[in-house]
Structure formats: structure tokens, C-alpha cells
Amino acid sequence: xxxxxxxxxxxxxxxxxxxxxxxxxxxxxxxxxxxxxxxxxxxxxxxxxxxxxxxxxxxxxxxxxxxxxxxxxxxxxxxxxxxxxxxxxxxxxxxxxxxxxxxxxxxxxxxxxxxxxxxxxxxxxxxxxxxxxxxxxxxxxxxxxxxxxxxxxxxxxxxxxxxx
Amino acid sequence: xxxxxxxxxxxxxxxxxxxxxxxxxxxxxxxxxxxxxxxxxxxxxxxxxxxxxxxxxxxxxxxxxxxxxxxxxxxxxxxxxxxxxxxxxxxxxxxxxxxxxxxxxxxxxxxxxxxxxxxxxxxxxxxxxxxxxxxxxxxxxxxxxxxxxxxxxxxxxxxxxxxxxxxxxxxxxxxxxxxxxxxxxxxxxxxxxxxxxxxxxxxxxxxxxxxxxxxxxxxxxxxxxxxxxxxxxxxxxxxxxxxxxxxxxxxxxxxxxxxxxxxxxxxxxxxxxxxxxxxxxxxxxxxxxxxxxxxxxxxxxxxxxxxxxxxxxxxxxxxxxxxxxxxxxxxxxxxxxxxxxxxxxxxxxxxxxxxxxxxxxxxxxxxxxxxxxxxxxxxxxxxxxxxxxxxxxxxxxxxxxxxxxxxxxxxxxxxxxxxxxxxxxxxxxxxxxxxxxxxxxxxxxxxxxxxxxxxxxxxxxxxxxxxxxxxxxxxxxxxxxxxxxxxxxxxxxxxxxxxxxxxxxxxxxxxxxxxxxxxxxxxxxxxxxxxxxxxxxxxxxxxxxxxxxxxxxxxxxxxxxxxxxxxxxxxxxxxxxxxxxxxxxxxxxxxxxxxxxxxxxxxxxxxxxxxxxxxxxxxxxxxxxxxxxxxxxxxxxxxxxxxxxxxxxxxxxxxxxxxxxxxxxxxxxxxxxxxxxxxxxxxxxxxxxxxxxxxxxxxxxxx
Numbered sequence: 001x002x003x004x005x006x007x008x009x010x011x012x013x014x015x016x017x018x019x020x021x022x023x024x025x026x027x028x029x030x031x032x033x034x035x036x037x038x039x040x041x042x043x044x045x046x047x048x049x050x051x052x053x054x055x056x057x058x059x060x061x062x063x064x065x066x067x068x069x070x071x072x073x074x075x076x077x078x079x080x081x082x083x084x085x086x087x088x089x090x091x092x093x094x095x096x097x098x099x100x101x102x103x104x105x106x107x108x109x110x111x112x113x114x115x116x117x118x119x120x121x122x123x124x125x126x127x128x129x130x131x132x133x134x135x136x137x138x139x140x141x142x143x144x145x146x147x148x149x150x151x152x153x154x155x156x157x158x159x160x161x162x163x164x
Numbered sequence: 165x166x167x168x169x170x171x172x173x174x175x176x177x178x179x180x181x182x183x184x185x186x187x188x189x190x191x192x193x194x195x196x197x198x199x200x201x202x203x204x205x206x207x208x209x210x211x212x213x214x215x216x217x218x219x220x221x222x223x224x225x226x227x228x229x230x231x232x233x234x235x236x237x238x239x240x241x242x243x244x245x246x247x248x249x250x251x252x253x254x255x256x257x258x259x260x261x262x263x264x265x266x267x268x269x270x271x272x273x274x275x276x277x278x279x280x281x282x283x284x285x286x287x288x289x290x291x292x293x294x295x296x297x298x299x300x301x302x303x304x305x306x307x308x309x310x311x312x313x314x315x316x317x318x319x320x321x322x323x324x325x326x327x328x329x330x331x332x333x334x335x336x337x338x339x340x341x342x343x344x345x346x347x348x349x350x351x352x353x354x355x356x357x358x359x360x361x362x363x364x365x366x367x368x369x370x371x372x373x374x375x376x377x378x379x380x381x382x383x384x385x386x387x388x389x390x391x392x393x394x395x396x397x398x399x400x401x402x403x404x405x406x407x408x409x410x411x412x413x414x415x416x417x418x419x420x421x422x423x424x425x426x427x428x429x430x431x432x433x434x435x436x437x438x439x440x441x442x443x444x445x446x447x448x449x450x451x452x453x454x455x456x457x458x459x460x461x462x463x464x465x466x467x468x469x470x471x472x473x474x475x476x477x478x479x480x481x482x483x484x485x486x487x488x489x490x491x492x493x494x495x496x497x498x499x500x501x502x503x504x505x506x507x508x509x510x511x512x513x514x515x516x517x518x519x520x521x522x523x524x525x526x527x528x529x530x531x532x533x534x535x536x537x538x539x540x541x542x543x544x545x546x547x548x549x550x551x552x553x554x555x556x557x558x559x560x561x562x563x564x565x566x567x568x569x570x571x572x573x574x575x576x577x578x579x580x581x582x583x584x585x586x587x588x589x590x591x592x593x594x595x596x597x598x599x600x601x602x603x604x605x606x607x608x609x610x611x612x613x614x615x616x617x618x619x620x621x622x623x624x625x626x627x628x629x630x631x632x633x634x635x636x637x638x639x640x641x642x643x644x645x646x647x648x649x650x651x652x653x654x655x656x657x658x659x660x661x662x663x664x665x666x667x668x669x670x671x672x673x674x675x676x677x678x679x680x681x682x683x684x685x686x687x688x689x690x691x692x693x694x695x696x697x698x699x700x701x702x703x704x705x706x707x708x709x710x711x712x713x714x715x716x717x718x719x720x721x722x723x724x725x726x727x728x729x730x731x732x733x734x735x736x737x738x739x740x741x742x743x744x745x746x747x748x749x750x751x752x753x754x755x756x757x758x759x760x761x762x763x764x765x766x767x768x769x770x771x772x773x774x775x776x777x778x779x780x781x782x783x784x785x786x787x788x789x790x791x792x793x794x795x796x797x798x799x800x801x802x803x804x805x806x807x808x809x810x811x812x813x814x815x816x817x818x819x820x821x822x823x824x825x826x827x828x829x830x831x832x833x834x835x836x837x838x839x840x841x842x843x844x845x846x847x848x849x850x851x852x853x854x855x856x857x858x859x860x861x862x863x864x865x866x867x
Contacts, residue, residue, distance in 0.1 A: 023189030040212040041203075047191055048202035073199075102751075109754055126653075139750035141760060142654040145587040148265055148316040155587075157654075162759045 010107075015067065015100055017107060020050060020057035028066040029059070033090040041088075049073050049087050056084075058107045060091070060100045067092040070104040074112050084112035084120035089131075101134050109138070113163055120161045125154045135159050224437050226446045229279040238276055238442065241285035245377035247441055248288055250429025251277070252384045253421075254440045255296055257468040261460065263303070263509055264471075267319045269448035270460040272300055277442050281328060288347075288381070291339040295388045297328035298336045302395045303509060310512035310519065312583030317508040323451050333396060340389040347382045351375065380424035387417035391472075394479065398513050401525060407483055411476050418473055425465050471507070478510040485518050491531070491538035494518065495575075498582035499644070502589065503859075511583045521576040531576060532568045542636070543682040544689035545629035547614060553623060560617050567610045567630055574599045578641075587652055593645045594767035600638050601770040607631045608773075624692055632681050638771060639675035645767055646671065651859040657850070658747050661738035662761055662782050664731040672728035674774050679721055719815055726811035726825060730861050733804035733829075737836050737864060739789040740797035741851055748850055758783070798840035805833040828861050835864045 009018045020029075030046055050057050053073045060068030068091040077083035086108065091100045109120055123146065124131045140159040149156030186192065206213040232238035243251075255275050262271040277284055281293035300322070307313055308320050328336065358371050394410040397403055432438045436445050445462075463471070482501065488494050501514060516523065520531040540548045547553055547564050554561035577599065581592045607630050615626040646667060649655050655663055741747050749755065761779045768776045789797060809829040815822050838844070844866045853862035 026189075040210075042205045042207050042213060044197075044202040044205045045199075048197075048199055051189065051191055106751075106753065113754070136656055137748070137751055138753075139755045139760075141656050141659065141764075142652075144591070145652040145654065146316075147314075147585055147587045153265075160763075161754060162756070162763045163754065164759065 012103060013098055014062065015095075015098065015103075016061040017103060018059050018061060020054045020059060025059065025066070026050070029057075029069045029071070032066055032069050032092060033071070033088045035093075036090045037088075045087075046071070056108055056111055058104050058111075060095075060104060062095060065092075067095040068100040068104055070108050072108045072112065074115055074117055081118045082116055084109070084117040086120065086122040089122075102138065105134065105138060109161065118162070118164045120163065122159050123149065123156045124159060125150060126157050127154055132157070132159075135161075226444060226449070228444075228447055229276045229283075232276055232444070233283070240283060243286050243289060245374070245381055246427065246429050248286075248292075249377065249380055249384065249424070249427050250431075250440060251275070251289065251442055252292055252381075252388075253425065253428045253465040253468075254431060254443060254462070255292070256472070257463045257465055259296065259299065260468040260471045261463045262300075262319070263507060264463070265317055265319065265508075266460045267323075267452070268300065268321065268325070269323050269451045270445075271462065272296070273323065273325055273448055274439075274443050274445050274462075276444055276447065279325065282330065287339075288343050288385070291336070291343050292385070292388060294328045294331050294336045295340055295392050297326075298331070298333060299388070299392050299395065301327040302333075302392065302399050306395065306399050306516060307508060307512045309522075310515035310583065311522075312511050312515055312580060313508050314585065314588055317585055323448065333392070337389055337393060340385050344382060344385050344389075347378055347385070351378050351382070354378070376424065377427050379420065380427045383417040383420035383424070387414055387421060387472075390414045390417070395513075398479075398516055401516060401523070404483065404486055404517075408480065411480050414476050415473070418469060418476070422469050422473075425469070428465070431462075475507060475510060478504075478506050479513060482510060482514040482517060485514060489534055489537070490541075491534040491575075492542070494534070495579070498579050502582045502586065505586055508585075511585075515580065515583045519576075519580065521573070521580055528572050528576065532572055535568060535571060535575065539630070539633050541686075543629050543633055543685045545685075546618065546624040546626055546689070547629075549689055549693075550623065553618065553620075557617060560614060563610055563614050563617070567607065570603065570606060570610075571634075574603050586648065590645065590648045590652065593641060593648070597638070597641055597645065597767055598770045600634065600641060601772065604631065604634050604638060604771070604773065607634050624688060627685070629685060632678055632685075635773070636675065636678040636682065639671060639678060639774075642768060642771075643667065643671045643675065647860045649764075650855065656750075657853065658749055659760065659764070660853070661735055661742065661786065662757075662779075663764070664734040664738065665782055665785065666765065666777065668728055668731035668735050670774065670777055672724055672731065676721065676724055676728070679717065679724070683717055719817075722811045722815045723822070723825075726808045726815075726829070727861070729804045729808035729811065730825065730829060730832075733801045733808065733832060733836070734861075734864075736789075736797050736801035736804060737832075737839070739786065740794040740801065740836075740839065742786075743790060743792070743794040743797065744845065746847070746850055795840050795842075798836045801836045802833055802840060805829050805836060809833065824857050825861065828857055828863055831863050835866060839866065 009016050011017070026043075026046060029050070030041075030043070033046075034040070049071045056072035056074060058070050059066055069088070070086065071088040072084060072086050074082065074084045086105065089101060089104060091104075112120055120140075121143070122135070122140075124135070126132075126145070136159075138161065140161045142157045143160040144158040146156040146158060148154070208214055209217060211217040227235060227237060229238065233240065255272070255278075258271040258275060262268055272278060275293075275296075277289060277293045278297055281290055281297065284290040284293060304320050304322065304327075307318050331339070354371060354375055358375075390410045390413045394407055394414065397407050397410070429441060431440050439445055478501075485494065485497055488497060498514070498518075502511075506514075518526060520526055520528045536548060539545065547560055554564060574596070578596055581589060581596055584592060608628065611626065611628045611631050614630075615628075618626045646663060649663070738747070758779045761782065765776060806829075809826060812822055812826045812829060847867055849867040852865040852867075854865055855862045857863060
């Protein structure tokens with residue numbers, strides 16, 4: 001269960017952090033995330049995650065403008081592990097370096113930890129230094145290297161945060 | 165296909181009516197529509213997702229071979245030298261791009277000539293096309309059969325294309341040879357013409373160019389033919405002694421090719437429609453799976469030739485495996501070769517040359533024989549050195565056979581593991597450790613049984629000879645598992661302390677103790693053989709024998725000791741950095757070193773001897789260090805680096821590996837000395853670790 005605290009919006013540095021509420025936010029989320037990605041996602045991908053785990057989707061708002069979003073899932077992996085997965089994270093270019101990404105990740109880790117996650121994983125390109133820095137600062141380590149993982153042929157790293 | 169009469173109905177209105185019953189955010193889907201389906205679903209006609217859309221871009225129609233010939237867009241004869249060279253070079257570039265993990269559809273088969281080589285009128289181009297298809301065929305067979313590739317390494321699908329099945333290998337080869345002969349005749353004729361005119365006539369420059377073009381094409385034909393034949397020899401594992409010659413012919417031809425790249429027609433990289441004569445980059449677009457369009461950039465000719473150059477060098481190296489007798493040397497060979505991160509084709513060829521798990525000559529039986537020899541020199545078990553023991557007691561000899569039979573599979577799988585790409589190897593090593601843990605368990609029982617059977621007067625104790633040999637390999641595997649983490653850049657700097665500590669305090673120690681136990685067994689064996697003889701002569705021999713035997717060991721032991729002390733140095737210096745708060749540490753909230761430690765060494769959990777070292781043991785050591793002044797830690801680190809240096813300096817010979825480690829030990833010694841003197845103590849820059857000299861042992865840099 002997600003505690004009532006998590007559901008409430010928090011404000012930090014003028015940015016309001018809210019949970020996903022409804023489909024009406026979907027176009028905003030897609031617009032934000034699509035800009036950053038090397039691979040396109042179909043709308044089904046967004047719906048798969050957000051409809052199944054709406055409580056693991058958080059948004060960062062600057063007034064009425066959506067400036068950051070994180071999309072996660074949490075399910076049982078290989079019948080032993082409760083694995084959280086950060087599927088997407090994006091922060092609007094004009095609002096970077098304000099800790100919005102880290103705050104979103106921390107919020108989602110807390111939500112997943114509360115639901116008894118054993119570990120949290122994600123994949124990122126080895127060349128994406130800022131993402132690596134962000135996650136590693138939060139205690140994620142590189143669990144695996146994935147050769148030529150992306151469409152563009154770049155290696156990826158599987159990052160992992162072990163909670164248990 | 166039979167066309168059915170269809171009626172198109174506009175469903176827009178009924179659809180919009182129907183969805184009114186859904187509330188906002190409600191999604192109607194099949195229960196089996198999971199992540200995989202969601203991720204691979206595409207939005208039709210979105211050019212970013214729909215691979216088929218590329219064909220609809222622009223007004224250009226994409227034509228296949230027949231269509232292009234019909235439309236007079238693809239000529240089949242009257243090629244200039246320039247064109248032939250350009251087509252050949254681009255074809256080789258496509259082949260190399262395929263070998264780097266792309267699909268044949270988007271590489272080699274973008275060359276329309278390869279779709280119907282028998283229809284080509286020009287005999288040079290026909291031969292080039294046929295031999296290319298033959299190469300694709302044999303490469304596909306080699307890589308598939310060797311089975312050391314993953315989806316990211318190699319795509320075997322030939323999409324139903326005919327790989328010149330109508331031409332035998334020898335036919336293909338003779339087609340090229342004919343062309344070569346013809347060209348050579350031409351060359352001679354031109355040369356003699358030139359020497360006859362022997363002046364600065366107007367035609368001279370033209371003749372020169374023509375001659376150069378001719379030898380450029382000749383080199384390409386030679387290269388293709390010899391490369392094909394080289395691959396065939398390895399594939400058939402037959403007449404391998406021909407291979408070095410073939411390699412050097414390929415190398416010579418390649419050198420000419422590299423110098424004559426500019427003679428060929430150059431690709432138009434801006435205009436995909438006119439990429440190169442005979443090529444249609446999108447001809448197979450509809451054959452691709454209906455997922456996102458994978459981008460395939462065909463390698464440049466320069467890159468492709470460099471790849472071939474390196475590939476030939478690698479093939480030269482792997483052929484050496486056929487001459488190695490000692491099993492430890494074979495293991496070492498596989499490991500060292502894999503460390504150089506070779507391409508999937510050369511990795512596969514090595515498996516074909518020595519893959520006892522699946523191939524005969526050498527098969528498992530041969531491998532077992534060389535294993536026995538290696539165990540004998542490693543630890544001299546009485547059951548192997550003293551033939552009478554086994555001949556007198558059948559039960560003992562059966563036990564020995566059983567042991568080696570049991571070992572064969574894990575060791576052969578280990579060789580196969582070395583064939584995979586480095587990233588996958590780490591996972592596989594973890595599985596190997598499980599397999600070796602089981603083997604170890606059984607070996608201990610076999611040892612105990614043999615030991616009890618050998619309790620005969622005048623016979624040396626068997627003890628745990630075989631287990632010790634297994635322990636040696638397990639320790640090596642564990643070290644390799646940890647070290648590959650550095651190579652793949654998996655460890656964060658704040659983890660270095662416990663990683664190097666584990667190496668320093670345990671892994672290298674276990675390896676060394678297995679080696680010294682083996683040495684003791686060997687010495688004992690020699691002593692007992694000498695006892696049987698008598699007189700001064702024998703004792704003289706013994707001293708001599710010991711010296712030569714231990715030489716091979718000594719080098720290995722010295723190197724391990726050096727690495728052990730390097731690891732010790734890093735551990736201590738990391739402790740110093742932590743004391744000085746110079747390492748960036750993760751955010752407190754979810755930071756848990758003990759959990760991280762447990763997962764990092766989880767692969768060792770299956771091994772009971774030596775049993776995994778608990779985090780608390782590390783914690784108590786690091787707590788003690790934390791109470792010391794950092795200066796002491798830096799001084800201790802300096803001592804470790806110095807010791808490492810001393811071990812390295814006495815290693816005979818001048819191998820590159822030793823020289824590099826020596827450089828690292830010396831540099832780090834200086835750096836930690838500076839740190840001990842308080843240098844850069846107030847620095848705000850975190851220390852840097854430069855792995856460019858060695859992938860496992862970095863040079864420390866402080867600012």
C-alpha cells in the first residue's frame with residue numbers, strides 16, 4: 001500500500017511533485033519523455049506501465065507546466081524477486097540541474113520500497129553520463145553490461161539498487 | 165498470391181460510437197497483451213516506428229534485381245575497373261558490417277548482384293559475387309556451429325536468399341582463378357607495351373593508371389579467393405598447415421587493397437538512391453521484422469579493411485592452439501585470447517579448432533589425456549606418476565578414470581565460455597562456478613576414497629591431490645569473475661575498497677596456497693623417486709631437477725604475488741581516501757554497503773571451499789582502518805606497491821604484461837608517497853583511477 005503521505009503533493013524549490021492522476025496527463029508525459037529518448041515508444045508502452053502502476057508514476061510541475069516525469073513498474077521477477085523497474089525518466093531541458101530528476105527517482109524508490117521491493121533496476125546507455133551520475137549518486141551500481149543494447153548500437157548498463 | 169475480393173468499410177464512425185462506452189483512461193485489451201507486446205507494438209505509418217514507412221518516403225520506387233534489370237537501371241556488363249573496385253570494396257564493407265552484428269538483409273543483400281549472380285554477364289563481377297555468397301555461407305555455418313554468439317553478436321538469418329548453391333566451393337574458386345589469370349595476362353601485355361614505347365608519350369599516364377587499377381582488382385580477387393579458402397580449411401578442420409600461407413597471401417593482397425581504395429568508385433553517402441552502383445539499401449526493408457527500424461550504417465572501406473587486417477592477425481594467433489599440448493596452456497590461451505575482445509568470427513573459429521565438447525579431433529578423449537598430463541606436472545599424484553599402483557589395483561584406476569571423466573564436461577564448458585563476448589562471459593562464469601562447486605564436492609570424495617585405497621607401504625600418500633588441483637582452478641575462476649567487473653566498468657569507486665580487499669586477503673591467497681601445496685607434492689614426489697635411487701649422483705640430480713621444475717611455477721607465483729600486493733595497495737589507499745572523506749559516497753537514504761557487498765559476491769555462495777567471506781569481516785577491518793591516521797594507511801599502501809614492484813622485478817624475461825604492471829606499481833608508489841606527505845590533502849577533487857594501462861589495476865591520479 002502507498003501511504004497517504006506519498007499521495008500528497010510535495011513542494012521543493014518551487015517545483016510541485018504530484019502522483020499520476022488521469023489519462024488527461026498522458027499527452028504531457030509522452031511529450032516530455034519522447035524528446036529525450038533514443039528509441040520511440042508507442043502509446044501502448046506508456047499505457048502498459050502507467051495503467052498497471054499508476055502509483056509509481058510521479059510528475060514534477062512548475063505551476064501548470066509539467067517539467068519532469070518518472071514511470072515505473074513493480075512485479076515479481078523470476079518468481080523470487082520483487083523487482084522495481086524504472087522505465088522512463090525525463091526532465092525538461094530548461095529545468096535541469098535543479099535536482100528534479102533525483103527527487104522523482106527518490107519518490108519512486110520510496111514508493112516501491114514501501115511495497116516491499118527487493119531491488120530496483122533500469123537500463124541506460126553507457127554514454128549517458130548525466131543519468132549514470134544521477135543514479136549512482138543515489139546508490140545504484142552497475143550490475144551488468146549489455147553489448148549493443150540499443151537500436152543505435154551503443155552498449156547499455158543495467159543499474160541496480162539492492163534494497164534487501 | 166490469390167487475390168480475394170475484399171470490400172473496404174469505413175469504421176471511423178462506428179468505432180467512435182463504440183468507444184463512448186469507455187471512461188477516460190480505460191483501455192480494452194487482451195489479457196495476454198503484456199510488456200513485450202506493448203513494447204513491440206508499433207503505430208502504423210509513424211515513420212519513427214514503422215520500418216515499412218522508409219519505403220514510402222519520397223517518390224523513389226525500390227526495385228529488386230529483376231525489376232531493376234527490366235527498368236534498365238542495373239547493368240550486367242561493360243563495367244569499368246573503377247566500378248568493379250568500388251562494388252567489391254562496398255561488398256566487403258557490407259560483409260564486415262554483418263559480422264559486427266547487423267542483419268544480412270541490411271548489409272550484404274543490399275547488393276542486388278548477389279541476388280542473381282548467374283545473370284551477371286561480366287565474368288569478374290560474377291566471380292566476385294559468387295565467392296562473396298560462398299563466404300557468407302561458410303561464415304554462417306562456422307558461427308552457428310561454434311555456438312558462442314548471442315543476438316547482439318551475430319544474426320545468422322539469410323532470409324531465404326540463395327547462397328550460390330548452384331556453384332560448388334571449388335567451382336567458385338576456379339572462377340576467380342580464371343579471372344586472375346586473365347588479368348595477369350593483361351597486366352603483362354600492358355607492361356610490355358609500356359617498356360616498348362619507353363618514353364613520355366601521351367598514353368603513358370593512362371597506361372599507368374590502367375596498370376594500377378588492374379593490380380588493384382587483382383589484389384581484391386586474390387584476397388577474396390584466399391579468404392574463402394582459409395575459412396573452408398578451418399571449417400573442415402582439414403589441411404590446417406595450409407592456413408598460414410593463405411593468411412599471408414590475404415595480408416599481402418590486403419596491403420595492396422588498402423593503398424588502392426581511392427581507385428574505386430566512391431560511395432555517395434548523401435544520396436541513398438545512388439549509394440553505389442548495384443546497391444539498393446532498402447531492397448529488403450519488407451523482410452525486416454515489423455519492429456522499429458534498426459539503423460545500419462555500412463562501414464567505410466577503410467574501417468572494413470582494418471577489420472580484415474585485424475581478423476587475419478587474430479586467425480594467425482588462434483591457429484597456434486593446434487600446437488599446444490599442455491591443458492593449462494590451452495586454458496590460458498583461450499583466456500588470453502578472449503581478453504583481447506576478439507570478433508565473433510575469430511571466437512567461433514577458435515572453438516572449431518578446439519571445441520572438445522562438440523567436435524572430434526581433438527575431442528573429449530584427447531582433452532582428458534592432456535588434462536592428465538597437466539595434473540601430473542602440476543601436483544604429481546602418485547596414482548599418475550607411479551604406474552604400478554593403478555595396474556595393481558583396478559579400483560584405483562577406475563577411480564582415476566572416473567575423476568577425469570567427471571572433469572571433462574565442466575572444463576570443456578569453460579573453454580566454450582571463453583568464446584562468448586566479455587559482457588556475457590561474466591554471467592556464464594557465475595554459472596561455471598556452480599558447476600565447479602559440484603565438481604569439487606565430488607572430487608573431495610574421490611580423493612578420500614583413492615587415499616584410503618592407496619594406504620600401501622612405500623607409496624606416497626594421495627591426500628587431496630585432485631581437490632587441490634580443482635581448488636587452483638576455482639580460485640582462478642573467482643579472481644577472473646571479480647576482475648571482469650573492472651574490465652566492464654561495473655564497479656563504483658566507493659566499492660573499490662571491498663573488491664580489492666577480497667582479492668588481496670582471500671582470492672589471491674587461496675590461489676597461492678593451492679600452488680604451494682602443489683609444489684610441495686611435486687617436491688615430495690621427486691624426493692621419493694630419488695630415494696629409490698642411491699648414491700651421490702642421485703642427490704645431485706635432485707637439486708638440479710628441483711630448480712628446473714620450479715621455474716615455471718616461480719613465474720606464475722611471482723605474478724600472483726605482485727597482483728596480490730597491488731590489490732592490497734589499492735585497498736589501503738581507498739581506506740585512506742575514505743578517512744580523508746575524498747570519495748563521493750551515495751545518498752544516505754538507500755545506501756547500504758552490506759547489502760551491496762552481499763550481492764556483489766553472490767556468485768561465490770555456491771562454493772563451500774573456500775567458503776564465502778562475510779561482510780562483517782570486511783567491516784571490522786575497515787572500522788579498524790577508520791581509526792588510524794590516513795598517513796599510516798598511505799604509508800602501508802606505499803609498502804604494498806613497493807612489494808608488488810619487487811616481485812615484478814625478479815620475473816625473468818620482459819613480457820608486456822609484467823612491464824605494464826611494473827609501471828603501475830611504480831607510479832602508484834609515487835602517488836601514495838605524496839599522499840602520505842599530505843600532498844593535495846585539502847583538494848576538493850576526488851581521486852581518479854586510470855585503467856588505460858591495465859583493465860584491472862588502475863593508475864591513481866590526484867589533483
